[in-house]
Amino acid sequence: MINYKKKIAEIICEAVEGLTLEEVMSMVEVPTDTKMGDYAFPCFKFAKTLRKAPPLIAKDVAGKLEGNEAFAKVENVNAYVNMFLSRKGFMEEVVKEAVAEGDNYGRSTIGKDKKVIVEFSSPNIAKPFHIGHIRSTVIGNSIYKIYDFLGYDTVRINHLGDYGTQFGKMIVAYRKWGNKEDVIKSPIKTLLEYYTKFHVEVETDPTLDDEARAVFTKLENGSPEEVELWQWFRDESLKEFHRVYDLLGIAFDSYAGESFYSDKMGRIVDWLKEKKLLLESEGAQIVDLEEYGMSPALITKKDGSTLYITRDIAAAVYRKEHYNFYKNLYIVASQQNLHFQQWFKIVELMGCEWAKDCVHIPFGLVSLEEGTMSTRHGRVVFLEDVLNKAVEQTKEIIKEKNVATDNIDETAKMVGIGAVMFQELSNNRIKDYVFSWEKVLNFEGETGPYVQYTHARAASVLRKADAESVEKAKKVPALDMSHVLSDSAYDLAKLIYEFPQVIAEAGDKYEPSVVTRHIVDIAQSFNRFYHDEYILVDDEAEKLAKLALVMAAKNTLKNGLYLLGIRAPEKM
Numbered sequence: 256m257i258n259y260k261k262k263i264a265e266i267i268c269e270a271v272e273g274l275t276l277e278e279v280m281s282m283v284e285v286p287t288d289t290k291m292g293d294y295a296f297p298c299f300k301f302a303k304t305l306r307k308a309p310p311l312i313a314k315d316v317a318g319k320l321e322g323n324e325a326f327a328k329v330e331n332v333n334a335y336v337n338m339f340l341s342r343k344g345f346m347e348e349v350v351k352e353a354v355a356e357g358d359n360y361g362r363s364t365i366g367k368d369k370k371v372i373v374e375f376s377s378p379n380i381a382k383p384f385h386i387g388h389i390r391s392t393v394i395g396n397s398i399y400k401i402y403d404f405l406g407y408d409t410v411r412i413n414h415l416g417d418y419g420t421q422f423g424k425m426i427v428a429y430r431k432w433g434n435k436e437d438v439i440k441s442p443i444k445t446l447l448e449y450y451t452k453f454h455v456e457v458e459t460d461p462t463l464d465d466e467a468r469a470v471f472t473k474l475e476n477g478s479p480e481e482v483e484l485w486q487w488f489r490d491e492s493l494k495e496f497h498r499v500y501d502l503l504g505i506a507f508d509s510y511a512g513e514s515f516y517s518d519k520m521g522r523i524v525d526w527l528k529e530k531k532l533l534l535e536s537e538g539a540q541i542v543d544l545e546e547y548g549m550s551p552a553l554i555t556k557k558d559g560s561t562l563y564i565t566r567d568i569a570a571a572v573y574r575k576e577h578y579n580f581y582k583n584l585y586i587v588a589s590q591q592n593l594h595f596q597q598w599f600k601i602v603e604l605m606g607c608e609w610a611k612d613c614v615h616i617p618f619g620l621v622s623l624e625e626g627t628m629s630t631r632h633g634r635v636v637f638l639e640d641v642l643n644k645a646v647e648q649t650k651e652i653i654k655e656k657n658v659a660t661d662n663i664d665e666t667a668k669m670v671g672i673g674a675v676m677f678q679e680l681s682n683n684r685i686k687d688y689v690f691s692w693e694k695v696l697n698f699e700g701e702t703g704p705y706v707q708y709t710h711a712r713a714a715s716v717l718r719k720a721d722a723e724s725v726e727k728a729k730k731v732p733a734l735d736m737s738h739v740l741s742d743s744a745y746d747l748a749k750l751i752y753e754f755p756q757v758i759a760e761a762g763d764k765y766e767p768s769v770v771t772r773h774i775v776d777i778a779q780s781f782n783r784f785y786h787d788e789y790i791l792v793d794d795e796a797e798k799l800a801k802l803a804l805v806m807a808a809k810n811t812l813k814n815g816l817y818l819l820g821i822r823a824p825e826k827m
């Protein structure tokens with residue numbers, strides 16, 4: 256696809272000497288008011304560099320641009336040059352590409368041969384799968400999809416919290432009060448109950464703590480009975496996590512969690528010692544970070560056991576050595592900002608130049624509207640509850656509104672779950688937000704169902720057209736867009752044109768909401784076009800051009816939803 260900013264900059268550089276392509280390109284504007292053109296160039300900003308009066312620069316620039324067939328009109332107003340593209344040429348360019356590329360429209364190769372690790376979700380075994388994990392799961396999945404679409408070589412890692420002293424507590428609790436059937440039936444909830452009970456009982460019986468510590472030491476030393484129990488807790492919990500991931504359509508390439516690094520920690524401690532970074536403090540080993548304005552990081556406890564942060568350092572070193580990443584991304588709640596700042600600094604002090612390639616991508620909190628969910632299971636199975644409820648409610652809406660569907664269960668699943676994910680990705684990730692059912696399932700607001708519904712509307716137009724016309728419209732070389740030059744058609748094409756850049760921007764900012772907002776704009780623009788114009792007209796050439804535009808919009812909506820991890824039903 257033509258990069259218009261670049262094209263304009265090239266022409267301008269021909270017209271005036273002494274400016275670089277990059278600086279001109281960065282100054283080409285897209286005016287908010289379309290009356291000022293599709294693009295504008297502020298010539299007065301270059302008067303100093305060029306030692307020339309702005310009107311003269313503008314005259315040269317406008318003169319050169321006028322001669323180019325890409326532009327229908329070029330105006331010179333107050334040392335601004337306003338450019339109006341030739342709609343026909345532009346629309347043909349955009350629609351052809353978006354139709355021909357189909358599911359790949361917007362894909363790029365910017366990331367070729369660059370490995371990006373996306374670590375997300377990372378729940379803890381036997382601790383609540385809370386809202387923070389949900390956000391990490393949905394945002395992380397979208398960031399992975401965006402990077403994948405940009406051509407990066409991606410690896411999805413679930414850094415499970417499957418290690419640490421809580422396993423000593425859990426094993427003790429299980430042996431004292433547990434039973435096998437309960438764990439199998441409902442692992443996450445049951446293990447959490449044991450964990451909670453342990454904390455209640457330890458109040459009156461402090462020896463439990465010593466017991467738990469001893470059990471954890473046994474586990475660390477590879478004692479078969481403890482290892483077997485640990486493995487079983489992990490396996491059962493994973494089964495349950497898998498159920499939720501399947502519901503969301505999310506997968507991982509690696510489940511190397513904290514336990515994976517249990518035999519890789521000695522080396523880290525030695526390395527820190529060698530670099531003279533470790534200080535002893537009451538028997539524990541710490542790294543002092545006062546110089547960098549941070550509290551000290553605890554690396555090993557008095558009893559020699561390692562901590563969360565030690566395992567993060569070991570994991571990063573392992574990932575660099577094993578994957579040789581270009582970027583190593585962590586989608587983790589902003590409450591852990593300090594944790595990441597601390598260990599990024601430590602890795603840097605260890606002499607790893609790649610510390611700069613580790614990125615913490617934080618997000619804000621979600622609070623729940625009153626009455627959003629039953630507190631029956633606390634927040635443990637919150638996500639599953641929410642998803643199931645969304646699907647149920649969607650089913651009701653589908654029935655009530657008489658929504659077209661071949662398979663109500665399947666559609667309700669796509670729409671209900673998509674709605675929850677879409678809401679999650681609607682706001683800037685760092686913003687705190689309130690989860691609200693009303694907003695989630697609204698078919699008319701700026702929601703997932705609205706975008707999906709618009710996509711299905713486009714699909715329905717294509718179904719209504721005769722198959723032969725649709726096939727012809729797909730044969731894009733013959734396309735003549737001179738029949739579809741209205742403002743609403745043109746505005747839609749402009750948004751379709753911007754889609755690839757929007758994906759790149761979302762990737763640079765690690766911000767899926769950039770995509771979310773853009774596809775809402777496309778949906779609104781499509782609906783205006785649909786409202787303004789009759790598509791299945793008698794005139795063959797006009798019909799084909801309009802069908803092609805519908806197809807281009809449909810592909811873009813579908814791909815946008817895909818990048819958010821959401822499916823697009825053909826009917827609803």
Ligand code: ARG
Pocket residue numbers: 374377378379414415416567585587
């Ligand atoms: N399991 C952690 C938690 O639930 C999140 C892990 C984040 N990732 C990391 N590499 N520290 O808080």
